[in-house]
Amino acid sequence: MIIYGSRAVHIKSEQSKTAICPSCSTQGSLTLSVFRRHAHIFWIPLFPIGKKGISQCQHCKNVLKTKEMPEPIRREYDILKNKTKGPIWQFAGLGILIVLIAWGSYASAENKKLAGEYIASPMNGDIYEYKIETRSYSTLKVIAVSRDSVFVSPNEYEISKKSRIFKINKPENYSEFSYGISIEKLKEMYDSGEIFDINR
Ligand SMILES: [Zn+2]
Incomplete structure (x- = not known):
């Protein structure tokens, strides 16, 4: 049986100074968080498959997914997302695969x-x-x-x-x-x- 799926890894959170919580109207209470998802097989990360995010109000605890964010919060989230890089280890499986293929073709050329x-x-x-x-x-x-x-x-x-x-x-x-x-x-x-x- 091949066990595979995807997992999201938290990569960055930042407190917004300007955004206003749509739920309790407090300014500067929102924490924006970016996650990057990766595909895995037998729990070995293969490669990233995109980012997703949320905002949470520290005051009223209200959580918003990206598609629920009002325009100004969404814009701020997008800026944070675009400047945030995920960890290289999310490419581990792809790296292993490339090394194996390279080694295999080298070994077969040597054998020939x-x-x-x-x-x-x-x-x-x-x-x-x-x-x-x-x-x-x-x-x-x-x-x-x-x-x-x-x-x-x-x-x-x-x-x-x-x-x-x-x-x-x-x-x-x-x-x-x-x-x-x-x-x-x-x-x-x-x-x-x-x-x-x-x-x-
Ligand atoms: Zn709030």
């Missing part, structure tokens, strides 16, 4: 760079993850490397989920039998996406 290097200079023990057909994936293990070819032992198992391919990568799953692939052909298989990852 490494895979390109591994395919160009194979080593014994390299594991190639490849696609047999749609929803069918398996691995090949490099068992020998010559000047222009690699010798691979195929995995005897296959799996329908690309992301779970690590589950079949066990030493006992590899066949006794092996065959050669030219490095040129290997590069073709990698460029076409047939081999989609290399683990070393």
